[in-house]
Amino acid sequence: MTNMTGAQAIVDTLKKEGVTHLFGISGGAVLPLYDVLYDADIRNILARHEQCVAHMADGYARAGGRPGVCVSTSGPGATNMVTGIANAYMDSSPIVAITGQAPRAVIGKDAFQEADIVGITTPITKYVTQVENVEEIPKTLRTAFYIATTGRPGPVLVDIPKDVQTSVITRQVPASIKLRGYKPRDDPHPIQVKRAVDMLVTAERPMMLAGGGIILSHASQDALKLAELMTIPVATTLMGKGSIPETHPLSLGMVGMHGTYEANKLILDADVLLAVGVRFSDRTTGRVDGFCPDAQIIHVDIDSAEIGKNVMIDLPIVADARKTLRELYTLVVRKAVTNERSPWLSRIQQVRDQYVSEQRDDNPGLTAPKIVGALRDLLPRHAIITTEVGQNQMWAALHFKALAPRTFISSGGLGTMGFGFPAALGAKVAKPNVPVVDIAGDGSFIMTEQELATSVIEEIPVIVVVLNNSMLGMVAQWQRMFYNRRYAGSKLKNSPDFVKLAEAFGAQGIRVGSVDEFSRAFQDAVASDVTTVITVPISPEEDVFPMIPAGKALKDMVLR
C-alpha cells in the first residue's frame, strides 16, 4: 500500500470490497480518480446525469443484493446526485456515493464547483464524511461499505477533495474497522420470540405484513415457511412485494392506499399482525387509528427507531428479520402446535369471492391493467420489473404478480418519478441474464429519458413500457376526485413522440394499440439486444382502484 496516490487507494479499496462496476460521470474534481480507473478492471458505466448514477447504483443493489457504487464530481455533480441518494435512504438501499470536492485549500471559500455536499446530504444518508487526509482513504471507504450494508442498509457518501486524490499514501491500511457509535443488533431476544410465538399460537386470525426488510435480509424463504407452518396469510407493503410469491394461496397482495381488496379488507379482521421489516408508512396504514384496529401488533425490525414511530406496538423485536423468522419457526415446530384455521381461511375465501363479484370490466379498450396483467405470462419467473412513480407504479403493484424477491423494484418512500429507468439499467448490470422491464408513465420516463444514451452506448438492453396517458396520471386522478377536474399543471399533451425519441438515441421504439400487438412487440423486445421503448396510448381518464382516499382509513376503500 506504500507510495500510492489517493486516487489509486480509492480504486484499490473498491477492488478489495469486491466492486466490479461503478456508475459515474467524470468531472473536474474526480479527474485523478478517473485517470486511475482508465486502466483498472472496474467497469465505469457512464451515465448522462448524476441523479441517475445514484438510481443505477440503487437498482444494482436492489436487484443483486450487493452495494452499488456511484461517482460524481463536486458541486453540481454532487448536488445532482441528491435525489438519488434521498431515494436510496428512504428505501434503505445500500449504495456508496463518492464525490469529488474542491481542493482543501479553497474549501469554504466558495471555490469553483464547490458545494457543501456533506452538509446537504447529512439528513438523507446513513453516514457521510469528508476525507481530510489521504491516509484515511482506505479506512474511510471500508467503513462506508460496512455501514451501508450492515444493520438497516442505507446510502453512505464519501466526499474526497481533489488534492487528497493526488496526495501520496505512506502508511499501511489498518486491518479492522472499529466504530464505537455503531453496533447493529442482529439477534432477537429469546423472551420476545417466545412471547411472539404465544401470541401467534393463540391468535384466531393472524396475518403477516411483509416489508422490504424481508427482502433486504434474504428472509423470503423463512417468511414463507413460517406462514405455511402456521397457516398465516401474508400481505405485503410496496417494498415487500415479491417477498413471497404472489400466486401463493396465502398471499393477499399489497396493503395500503392502492392495496388489494383482500389485503385491505382482511387486515381489519386480523387479531394478531406479525409485521416484519416494515416502517408503517402513511401510504401503508392510511389513517393510523383505522389500521388493523383489532390486532395486537408484533413488530420485527432491525432499526429500533422504527418501533413505535408511527403506530403503537404490542410486542417489539429489534433484530434481523431472517434470524427472527427462523427462531419463530424453530420454536413453533418444537412446540408441535397445530392451528385450527378453517374459520379464518373461509373468511379469506369469502372476501376473495366478494371481490370477484364486485369487479366489472366496463372498458372495452386498451387499459393499463390489461397491459400490466399480460406481462406475467410474457416473462420468466426471475425477470425484474422496475416502476416509475404514480399510476404506472400502482398498476404494476396491483396487477403484476411478483414471484421472487428482488424482482419488483420501485421507489417506495421518496416516490421519485424518473427512478424506474435508471434503476432498470442498474438492475440489468447486476442481473444481465434476466429481462428487465421498466413499467413507466409518460411523465416519469421523460424525467430521466436521457439515459437511453447510456443503455445504448453501454449495451445495457432493457424494455420500457410507457403507459402513455399524456398526463401526470396520478395527479390528474386526484384532480378528478378532489379538485373538480381542474387539471392544473398536469396535462402533458402527447409530447414527445416516444418512438422517435427512442430512435434518436439509437434504441428501438414502437407504438402498440392492443394487447395482442403489445405481446408481440414485447416478445421481440425481450429477444432484442437493444433497449426497446414500447409506448401504449391509454385513456387520460383512467383511474387506479382500489383506493383509500388521503386521510381516510382502510375501511373507507373505494373500488371505482
Add this chain to the structure above:
Amino acid sequence: MEGNNVQSYVISAIVEHKPGVLYEVANMFRRRGFNIDSITVGRTEHKDQARMTITVSGDVYTIEQIIKQLNKLINVIKVIILESGSMVSRELVLVKIHTADSKARSDAIQYTNIFRGRVVDVAPDSVIVEVTGDSEKIDAFIDLSRSFGIKELARTGATALGRGGKVIRE
C-alpha cells in the same frame, strides 16, 4: 402517538469530538420536528469524545424517539436520560445589572451574595454578576435582577452528570 404529559428531560450524549457532529445532531432534531430547549457541548476526559447535554421537552413517546434517533447517528457513541432525582445539573449565567446609584449597587451585591454568586466586573453604572446553579436558581436570580434593570445577559444552558459512581461507557 401524542401523549399528553409534556415534561422536561435532560439527555446526556457522548459523541465523537470532531467537526460536524454538532450539526449532525442539531439537524436531526430540526428535521424530525423535535425542539431543543438548551444544548451544551464540551470535551470529556477523553480528548476524542465530547459530551452533549441536551434539555428537551416532550411526551414520553417523543423522548423515546429522540433517544432512538440519536442512537442511530454513527457519531453518537452513547445516549442516556438523566433522571431529575439522580443527577447534578448546573448552569452558569452572567448578568449585567444596571446600578443607578451606590444603593442599587450595594443591594445588587447583597443579592449576589445570597445566591452565592460573584461580582466579576464593576463599572460606574453597572455590575456583571456570575451565578451558578440549577436552572430554577438561575431563573430566580434573573427575576430578581429585573428590579434593577438588566442591561444584558448570557446563560450557558444546563450541563449535567449522573450522581453516584456509575459512568456512561461506550
